[in-house]
Amino acid sequence: MGDTTRVTLAQLAREAGVSIATMSKVLNGRTDVAATTRARIEQLLAEHGYTRRATGRRGDHVELVLHELEPSWSADLITGVETVAAHAGLSMVLTLSGDRHAPGDDWIDGALRRSPAAVILVFSDLARAHRDKLKRRGIPFVIVDPSGDPAADVPAVGSANWSGGLAATRHLIELGHRRIAAITGPPDALCSHARLDGYRSAMNAAGLPVHPDWVRFGDFHPSGGEVWARQLLALPDRPTAIFAGSDLQAIGVIAAARAARWDVPGDLSVVGYDDIPLARWFSPQLTTVHQPLRRMGEEATRLALRLGEGGQPETLRMDLATHLVVRESTAPVPTDAPGPET
Amino acid sequence: MGDTTRVTLAQLAREAGVSIATMSKVLNGRTDVAATTRARIEQLLAEHGYTRRATGRRGDHVELVLHELEPSWSADLITGVETVAAHAGLSMVLTLSGDRHAPGDDWIDGALRRSPAAVILVFSDLARAHRDKLKRRGIPFVIVDPSGDPAADVPAVGSANWSGGLAATRHLIELGHRRIAAITGPPDALCSHARLDGYRSAMNAAGLPVHPDWVRFGDFHPSGGEVWARQLLALPDRPTAIFAGSDLQAIGVIAAARAARWDVPGDLSVVGYDDIPLARWFSPQLTTVHQPLRRMGEEATRLALRLGEGGQPETLRMDLATHLVVRESTAPVPTDAPGPET
Missing domain, CATH: 1.10.287 (Helix Hairpins)
Structure with missing residues (x-):
């Protein structure tokens, strides 16, 4: 008390x-x-607008909330949260919300009982009522990579998705590709649209057409990548390169190419997204857009702890830079490839 | 109270x-x-041997303790724990102990404050003093895949590691391989020895020699597999098959083979261990020993919750079956391969 x-x-x-x-x-x-x-x-x-006074007394852990454990993707992020928490003498507790958009009532009741020093939410927004409950108890929260468009007063850490899409597509264009397809994430995630817009801008800037058939929304799993790639590769004028929405999706694309006896990168170039730790162990090693997941976890935790101490950060939003990592899954366009539609 | x-x-x-x-x-x-x-x-x-009476009143979550987040490996296990917890109306909280052998004092203090309905520990044993602290508070715990040799009264769920090693090696022998190497896990993990003993038994039963150079203890990461495989492939009479200690180690082995321009499985057969969700997306798709990680998580949680309700299970130990999954990374021995040492 x-x-x-x-x-x-x-x-x-x-x-x-x-x-x-x-x-x-x-x-x-x-x-x-x-x-x-x-x-x-x-x-x-x-x-009465009741809130606990910030007295410096805090819970003993940071609570990280994931909607599901997509483990290859989340490992670095979790490490980032854990590192900053440990540095502040706090442990990390991970809970799964089971819902991609907002954790439910069960979660909020449990979280209040556990009384964390801070809450880090990945993807999901928080229902207004739940945000208020946390605020009333002086528990700060930050959203990492928000999937929707959170209110302006909601602290959030993301990454430069548009620039990532632009860099991936430019790389393929520089290799001579003109028929470039894009598979992105789910349509209800902002990052899917931002990456796709980056792709479109690169294509437009190079004067290349984007055929409606070449753009697909999917999920972030290998099976989704495989299904869409199979369709793309069956098109009469198949793309010579595919920009995938995640590294896992990219291995699904590569599996589909292998099944159709197309060589990657000889016949088809593939760019992934995320640069998960396994990306360099894939065969071929994956060219991909590096998303600084570990740093995103670190920054989100730092921001949350600062807010918990009553700090007034200058900005509640930040996007960390992404960059392209060129490995083996991209190559110059095959010389016998058909030209772009005219 | x-x-x-x-x-x-x-x-x-x-x-x-x-x-x-x-x-x-x-x-x-x-x-x-x-x-x-x-x-x-x-x-x-x-x-005074004080313990809380089991009254059916419990905490609201199951606490799963991992020493590190090896995410590809732990995802199914985590799902298993979460499923059974959810079925019992409990949430799941994941904490990282940071130590492969036993979580430290920080962890136990935090866990007691969080007051879980049950604790599931992966790999690590629990210091005697910490076990006693949990017992005094009536908090049941179960160890999954114990790395040491826990006392007889410590509840534990494992899998048939010896049989797994035997099945993997027999499969390679049936394909005609005679020069078969094994990279296993760390020497301080019981499962490393059990798998290796299964390998030795299969070799012995087939009258095949096990050259001391062919057996390596490693870790469960790709980089370890790559380093050991590079050495094995440089031996004057290189092995034609490698049984790896984990699927991640196996992709390290495959990377080393590719770097040396050996084809997998044409020139070298590789068997992994675990059957992680990504194993079928590797290139080539990985032949591996399926470890029922999800069921191990489920059984451990069921056992812990039963203990928490004051139940007296007939046995506190169980090993779940493993089985071989044959995919693309193994093939008959190349006809030009050298024979075994005599």
Whole structure:
């Protein structure tokens, strides 16, 4: 209770007709208070704009929330969060929300009980009501790589997706490719659109057409890449290069090419996205856009902890730079390849 | 406090010369009690063999402890734990211990504060003192794939490592290979030895020699596999097949073979271990020993929850079956390969 504004809490308890102990239970996410009482108290806390005073006393861990464990992708990010947390004397707790867009009520109740020093959310936004619950308890949160378009006051760390798409496509154009297809992520993720726009800009700047058949929205898994690549490679004027939405999608593309007896990169160039640790062990080693996942985890955690200490960072948003890593899966366009549509 | 034996706790508090509230704080892993007082109380609890009564009231999550996030490997295991936890209405919290052998004091303090319904440890054993702390609080724990040789009363779920090593090696022998090398895991992990013994038994049963140069202990990462394979492939009578200790090690082996311009499986057959989700996306698709990681996570969680409810399972140990999955990275021995040493 040392970290709450005592008088106000006592007043609120009187107004709610409950004991301070009950108020405290609700603030600490305990479920041994009737649901209707909890709802009434939350309502009251919201009306009075109650928030815990930042006193420097904090929970003992940073809570990282993933919607699923896409493990190849998340490892570096998790390491980044863990490193900064450890440096601040905190442990890291990872929870899975099970929903790509926003963790549910179960998660928020558990998180309040665990009382983290900070919450880092990957992809998912947070329902307005859940954001408010965290705020009232003085628990800061930061979203990494937001999938939607979070409100301006929501702290977020992302990466330069548009530039990544541009760099990948320019590289293929410089190798002489003109029929370049793009498979991107799910249509409800902002990063999918940003990368695709980067691709379109590079194509437009080079005066190259983008055939509607050459653009696909998919998921970030190998199987999605395989399915779309099989369709792209069956087109009458097949693309000579594919820009994939993730490294995992890219190995699906390579598998589809192998099944069709096309050599990568001899017959088809493939660029991935992310530069996961395994990308350099793929066969061929993957040319890909490096996304600084570890640094994104680090920066998000630093920002959250600073907010928790009552700091006022100059900016609540940052996008870290991406860059192209050229390995073996891209090569000059085959000389017998058909030219672009005219 | 509803889940403690009140009378005994009051008596112990008197004996320790502290309040019941202080006793309760220590039991709940709070650190706002002087370290010396905490130690004295733990000592007293141990002397009196104090344990919380199992009352069916539990924490709201299962805590899964990994020593590091080897993500490709751990994804299925994590999913298994999460599935059974969710089925029991619990969430899953993942923490990293940072030490392959036993999580440290930081971890145990945090875990007690979080008060999980059960703890699942991967690989690592638990220091005797930490095991006792969990027992005193009625928090059950199970070790998955123990790396050491835990005491007989420590619940553990593993897999049939010896049979896996045997099956992998037999498969290579049936393809006509006689010069078969093995790279296994770290020497301080029991599973490394069990797999290697399975390999030796298969070689012995077929009357094949095992040259000392053909056996290497390594780690489970691609880089380790690459380094050892480079050495094995440089031997005057190089092996025609390598049984690797993990799928990640196997892609390191394949990378080394490619760098030396040996074709896999044309010139060299490679068998992995684990059957991680990506194994079928490698190029060539990996022949490997399937370890039922997801089921291991499920069984460990079921066992822990049963123990937490006061159940007395017939056995505290189980090894789940492994089986060979034949894909593309193994082939009959090349006809021009040298014969075995005589």
